[in-house]
Amino acid sequence: MAGHTSQTVHTLGGEVVLPYPDLDDLPLLVIAAEGPRLRGTRCLDCGRSSIGQRQVCSYCVGVNLEQILLGPKGSLYACTTVRVSTTRETPYSLGYVDLDHDVRVLSLIMGSVEDLVADNPVELQVDSDDWFFSASAASESNGRAK
Amino acid sequence: MTKAYVVGASMTPFGKHRSSSYTGLGVPPLIAALKDAGISREQVEGVFCGHSYGGMLTGQRICKEIGLGGIPIVNIDNACSGGATAIHEAWKSVVDGRYDVTVAIGVEKLTQFGGGTLPLPSEDREVQRGVVMPAIYAMRAQRYLHETDATLEDLAAVSVKAREHGSRNPFAQMRKRITVEEVLGSRPVADPLTLFMCCPTGDGAAVVVIVSERLRKQLGGDAIRIAGSVLHSGQVAEGFRDIIHPEISYQSAQDAYEQAGFGPDAIDVIELHDAFAIAELVYYEALGLCEPGHAIDLLRSNATTYGGRVVVNPSGGLLAKGHPVGASGVAQVVEMFWQLTDRAGDRQVSNARRGLTHVTGGGIAGLDHGSCTVHLFEAT
Numbered sequence: 464m465a466g467h468t469s470q471t472v473h474t475l476g477g478e479v480v481l482p483y484p485d486l487d488d489l490p491l492l493v494i495a496a497e498g499p500r501l502r503g504t505r506c507l508d509c510g511r512s513s514i515g516q517r518q519v520c521s522y523c524v525g526v527n528l529e530q531i532l533l534g535p536k537g538s539l540y541a542c543t544t545v546r547v548s549t550t551r552e553t554p555y556s557l558g559y560v561d562l563d564h565d566v567r568v569l570s571l572i573m574g575s576v577e578d579l580v581a582d583n584p585v586e587l588q589v590d591s592d593d594w595f596f597s598a599s600a601a602s603e604s605n606g607r608a609k
Numbered sequence: 610m611t612k613a614y615v616v617g618a619s620m621t622p623f624g625k626h627r628s629s630s631y632t633g634l635g636v637p638p639l640i641a642a643l644k645d646a647g648i649s650r651e652q653v654e655g656v657f658c659g660h661s662y663g664g665m666l667t668g669q670r671i672c673k674e675i676g677l678g679g680i681p682i683v684n685i686d687n688a689c690s691g692g693a694t695a696i697h698e699a700w701k702s703v704v705d706g707r708y709d710v711t712v713a714i715g716v717e718k719l720t721q722f723g724g725g726t727l728p729l730p731s732e733d734r735e736v737q738r739g740v741v742m743p744a745i746y747a748m749r750a751q752r753y754l755h756e757t758d759a760t761l762e763d764l765a766a767v768s769v770k771a772r773e774h775g776s777r778n779p780f781a782q783m784r785k786r787i788t789v790e791e792v793l794g795s796r797p798v799a800d801p802l803t804l805f806m807c808c809p810t811g812d813g814a815a816v817v818v819i820v821s822e823r824l825r826k827q828l829g830g831d832a833i834r835i836a837g838s839v840l841h842s843g844q845v846a847e848g849f850r851d852i853i854h855p856e857i858s859y860q861s862a863q864d865a866y867e868q869a870g871f872g873p874d875a876i877d878v879i880e881l882h883d884a885f886a887i888a889e890l891v892y893y894e895a896l897g898l899c900e901p902g903h904a905i906d907l908l909r910s911n912a913t914t915y916g917g918r919v920v921v922n923p924s925g926g927l928l929a930k931g932h933p934v935g936a937s938g939v940a941q942v943v944e945m946f947w948q949l950t951d952r953a954g955d956r957q958v959s960n961a962r963r964g965l966t967h968v969t970g971g972g973i974a975g976l977d978h979g980s981c982t983v984h985l986f987e988a989t
Contacts, residue, residue, distance in 0.1 A: 543799045559852075
C-alpha cells in the first residue's frame with residue numbers, strides 16, 4: 464500500500480471524509496540496493512501506474528495501490544533548455560522522460576547539447592542534493608549516431 | 610432553445626498599462642461595449658468575468674464603478690481560457706433561457722509581476738521541478754521539429770506573419786514588423802523558442818455583450834450569431850501523451866463543428882491560441898485546417914494570411930496583439946465581432962462570414978492543458 468491510510472469515521476450526521484496528507488508524501492527519489500529509482504504507484508485494480516505516491520488511481524479511482532520502483536532507464540520524449548524562468552536559476556534543461564510501466568516524468572536533464580535529442584535513451588542519476596536524467600552510457604556511441 | 614448573439618464589443622489596446630488597475634482596465638471597455646450594444650446597465654441580468662490574477666471579486670470591482678450590481682456576477686479562473694469560459698457561460702445562460710442580456714469580461718494585469726514567465730501553481734509537481742509555460746511549448750516545438758520536416762525558419766515565419774497582421778492593429782502590443790532573421794536572432798527563451806516566438810506579457814481588458822434572439826430583434830443593430838460554444842477540460846495521462854496532437858483541442862473543435870453544423874472549410878477567419886509560434890502549427894492540425902503533419906505546407910502556401918483560404922489571427926494573435934491571460938479569450942471574440950460586422954478597418958478580412966476562436970489554458974502535470982474553449986460565429 465503506497466498511499467496513506469484513509470480513515471473514514473462514521474457519525475450520525477454522515478461520513479466524515481478526512482483530507483489526504485499529501486504534503487507529507489514520500490520523496491520521488493528512492494535509493495534502492497540496486498541503485499537510484501523513482502517512486503511510483505501501481506493500481507492493483509486496473510494495473511496502471513503513475514509517478515509518485517498516490518492516494519487514488521486517476522484512471523479507475525481505485526484505492527488498492529502498491530508502491531513500485533521506476534527507472535533507472537528511460538527514453539527522452541522531448542526536452543528544452545530553459546533560459547528565462549521564475550522558478551529556478553537559469554539555464555537549466557527539462558525533459559519528459561518515458562519510463563517503463565507507461566509512466567512519464569518531468570525531469571531535469573543534464574548533459575551536452577548533443578545529448579538533448581528526442582528519443583535518446585537516458586538514465587536516472589543522483590548528485591548530492593537532487594536527481595536528474597542524463598544520456599545513458601549505452602547511448603554514448605549509439606544515441607548520437609541517430 | 611433560443612439563439613445567442615454578440616451585439617456589442619470593446620477592448621483596451623493590449624500593452625503595459627502600468628498606471629491602470631484591474632478596475633481601471635475593465636471599466637472603459639465595459640462602458641463602451643454596453644454603449645455599442647445599445648444596452649443600459651439596468652438591462653444586464655448577469656456578468657461573467659474571466660481573470661487569473663485579479664484577486665477576489667474582480668468582476669464586482671469593475672461593475673460597481675458604473676453602479677452595476679444586484680445581479681449575479683461570477684468570477685472565472687480557467688487560466689488562458691478564463692475569458693472564453695466567461696463567454697461560454699454567458700452564451701449558455703442565454704441559450705438556456707435564463708437571461709436575455711449578459712456581459713462577458715476578460716481582464717488581466719501581468720505587469721504586476723514585473724516581467725518574466727507566468728507564475729504557475731506551486732502545488733503542481735511539474736512546476737516544482739521547474740516547468741514554465743515556454744518550456745512546455747518548447748518541448749512541443751522540439752518534438753514537432755523531430756517528427757516533421759518543419760524547420761526553425763517555419764517557426765519564425767509564424768511570428769513574422771503575426772507581426773505583419775499586428776502592424777495593422779491599433780489594439781496590438783507589438784506593432785513592429787520583423788524578419789525571420791530577427792526572430793531567430795532574438796534572445797533564446799526556451800530552446801528552440803526565441804523571444805519573438807513567445808507572446809509578450811502585458812495588460813488589458815475586453816468586454817462583449819451577449820443577448821437572446823428576442824433582444825437582438827429589439828435592438829436591431831450589428832450582431833453576430835454564436836453558432837457553437839464548447840468548453841473542455843484536459844483528460845489525465847500519467848504515461849505517454851502525444852504532445853503535438855493535443856487531444857483537448859482536437860475534441861473541442863470537433864464538438865464545436867458538430868454543434869454549429871459547419872466545418873473548417875466554411876470558415877473565413879480564425880483567432881487561435883498562438884501563445885508560442887509552435888502552437889499555431891499544432892492548432893492548424895487540431896482545428897482541421899489541414900491533415901495532421903501538414904501544417905507547414907499550409908503555412909508556407911500563405912493560405913492563412915490575407916488573400917489565402919482562411920486568415921488566421923488577423924489581430925496579430927497572442928504573439929503580436931499580446932496575451933493578458935484572462936482577457937485573451939474575450940479579445941478574440943471582440944476581433945471576431947469586428948471582422949464579421951465589417952468593422953475591422955485596415956485588417957478587415959474581405960467577405961468574412963464565418964469565424965472561429967480557440968484558446969487553451971494552463972499547463973499542469975498530466976494534462977495537455979487544463980481547459981480549452983472553441984467558439985464558432987456567423988455573420989447575420
